[in-house]
Amino acid sequence: EKAHIYITRKIPEVMLQPFQSAFSFRMWEKEDEPVPREILLEEVRNADAVMCVLSEKIDEEFFLAAPKVKIVANMAVGYDNMDIQAAKRHNVILTNTPDVLTETTADLGFSLLMAVARRIVEANQFIKKNQWKNWSPLLLAGTDIHHKTIGIVGMGRIGEAIARRAKGFNMDIVYHNRSRNKEAEERLQAIWLPFEQLIQEADFVVSVIPLTDETYHLFDELAFKKMKDSAIFINISRGAVVDEGALVNALESNQIRAAGLDVFEKEPIASNHPLMNLENVVCLPHIGSATKETREKMMALCLENIDSVLRNQGPKTPI
């Protein structure tokens, strides 16, 4: 009998073709809605492997419901949705999708930074709402990007790729990370700073840091108070590294100038959330890695990890 794989979100059938002869597949039929928990727990009962997305909690309850599962492949580089200790207890391999999305996510991060600094979204609305009367000296005047200081919080692969882009804009690069990134220091003249100092000195504070117990609400009331009142805050990692209430307060009271957010504490964020009413905030629906090319690479990598583990050859990108 073929090994059985459950996929928690609808993906294109063509992605499965290389593996159809070796495995049997079932997948949740919707692309834009997560599988209900009780259906997930039922579906994984006889699965040898599971491919999931970040809306699924891969926790003790999941592992108890999936006694045969050998690998859970997360279609994301971040894995805060997975309980690593529980996976260890149940002897299950976890994989993520690093590297394939690095440049794409950095592109989005830098796009968001530029969109906020130069008020691109407001300007687009302005013209489409027929508000453009004439050229005027301070019409939609934003803030410079070049020669400013970018503060990158989380200097992993994506942080470094953002730093390379910043270098091209002649920005000064400061970063904070648990461990020093000597290569970035040498190649990009990036300077390591303590978190407290980084947030005080940076014109752009960019969060690329994974969500862990230590980074939960790292950007809190005090952090926003310490930032420059001209600071622009960008978050492309996980919503919960930010205390969103504190961010709303900081924006409303002009403690910082503006924000660009691809991630939120609760996703999808409600359209009546206070952040949605602020002109100086650009919001995106968690699309950091969302190009067709990269999403296909992420899907393929998940399936290759599963294929490799089920053939007893070990995971390609273990967590």
Ligand code: GLV
């Ligand atoms: C998406 O947020 C990811 O972690 O890949």
Ligand code: GLV
């Ligand atoms: C985050 O996971 C990164 O690779 O920067």
